[in-house]
Amino acid sequence: GKRRSDGSVLYRKPYIFGSPGLHVIVDTLKQQGFSSLKVEESEQGAIIHLVKEDSLIQVDGTSTHIICDNEDVRLRLKEVMLRCLKQL
């Protein structure tokens, strides 16, 4: 990030966009080593259960909600989503 005049770091907020399909997210999860997946589809979107990691990903095209209590797993899931999205 840049620095403010007082020396503190100014972080640019990361903007992300795109609406990856469910299969793209599931394929990327598998590529990144998440193997125990259960997918539940509904009219609003889908819920991906990561059984072994005890985590959930709710997806509905323009939004994704990662529910995960383990920080290492969360960071890996974040990387998966960033691979599926575009960043500015």
Next chain:
Amino acid sequence: LLMKGSRMHLAEPAAAFRELGVEEHNLRFTCNICLEEDGAVGDLTERIYRRLQREFPRSSVLFSTDNSITVGDSVLVKISGDEESKNLLVSWSHQDEDIGSKIQSVLRPS
């Protein structure tokens, strides 16, 4: 910064996305932290509130009467539980990743 023909103008990122016909993706994280801590939920909420005010002097830290605290634009900390054990729900959007990830590491028992 957007260009239309030879004209340029500045736009907020969200508005620029709309003009370009792409939608900003809302990526959100939620984690739950269990604390074995005695005492009233309200007292713990107040301690966490003061702690977050100290940790994030540059962000707005707001206290709600329903034992929740908001930090920055999108971070929510909600404290629930009983006299013996508490649950902290920490939720934030990717744009506040630096604040959200720091909060959950600060509040996690070491």
